[in-house]
């Protein structure tokens with residue numbers, strides 16, 4: 001069924017929320033708004049029939065789906081979804097580019113940042129994961145995901161402001177329901193550790209890039225890195241510095257977005273910043289392969305000087321899925337579940353941290369939780385991989401699947417679907433307790 005929007009309204013959304021290239025490169029003076037397709041035939045919203053002699057350009061090889069099929073019968077789905085997704089972001093983040101994965105979204109963001117700024121160098125945080133394509137592998141800073149191929153030209157890393165593993169502590173600065181046990185010397189709301197990490201970023205500018213950069217990428221909370229959180233003002237101060245150096249700030253929300261952090265819909269909102277670009281994937285489609293970059297009209301305009309095109313980015317099925325995901329998040333209150341169950345889990349896990357010598361740190365926000373395992377609390381040496389595997393395996397044998405992360409594989413990651421219950425949390429807590437207990441007995 002056609003959504004009933006007027007052509008004028010659709011063109012208005014295109015101008016506001018879609019790749020401006022679409023407005024420039026149209027094949028017709030008056031674009032055709034396709035409503036239905038069947039075999040080699042297409043119908044526009046006014047019921048006019050066209051013989052399609054171009055769909056065979058790699059996309060449709062055996063004919064369009066019959067009119068009753070959902071995939072082809074809804075006109076303007078990309079516009080409708082783009083407008084809806086953009087409505088979840090603060091101004092001036094309004095222009096949506098749809099992709100098929102997170103790597104593809106970050107690839108695109110790299111390109112746009114370079115074109116917009118005229119600079120080439122990009123800085124990321126050590127321990128981050130931003131993708132596995134040859135370009136994004138350069139942003140990713142975790143040896144496990146690196147291959148010996150040419151990658152990372154123009155990509156530089158800076159020290160990750162990890163308040164647990166880093167040398168400067170940072171406990172009272174952290175935006176988390178539980179705290180680590182090593183204070184950094186914060187005084188009157190001023191975080192000393194933050195100063196040190198910002199100092200490291202300044203040193204990166206002084207030593208490793210030609211002073212001016214294209215972009216700074218950061219996950220609001222590191223995902224693959226193991227739910228690593230930064231001192232409270234780190235992103236705010238880093239963004240300021242990056243902008244002074246001509247760069248744009250990019251928040252990779254592939255893991256933190258769509259309400260996972262509980263307190264906010266986007267992870268960056270917990271840092272009191274507004275990025276110039278936001279990249280997203282994974283949760284955007286609840287398992288369906290899709291991703292997105294959302295940016296400002298200004299950056300989109302710089303990018304529209306060339307033609308950017310993505311065959312399956314924004315396809316009708318992906319848009320329908322993405323739209324339903326946003327509806328379910330709202331209807332089921334999953335952001336609130338993230339906050340409630342996540343806070344409960346972390347509070348209870350912190351008790352286990354106090355009980356066991358090998359649990360070094362519990363952290364995170366909402367349902368993005370990391371439990372960092374150590375040989376002992378005093379040394380903070382990482383628990384070796386064999387020990388991690390033993391515990392991991394035991395937890396699985398007792399019926400629960402969790403994840404592992406961190407550059408040394410020393411962090412258990414708990415990032416469940418956001419529909420879990422308090423009972424599920426209790427089940428996990430009991431089993432985690434048992435698995436650690438079992439390991440301590442064997443050791």
Ligand code: PMP
Pocket residue numbers: 100101102103104106129130131132219223224252253254255281282
């Ligand atoms: N960014 C982050 C933060 C990720 O965690 C991932 C995937 N682990 C990606 C980007 C890349 O996404 P994809 O696997 O869809 O390419």
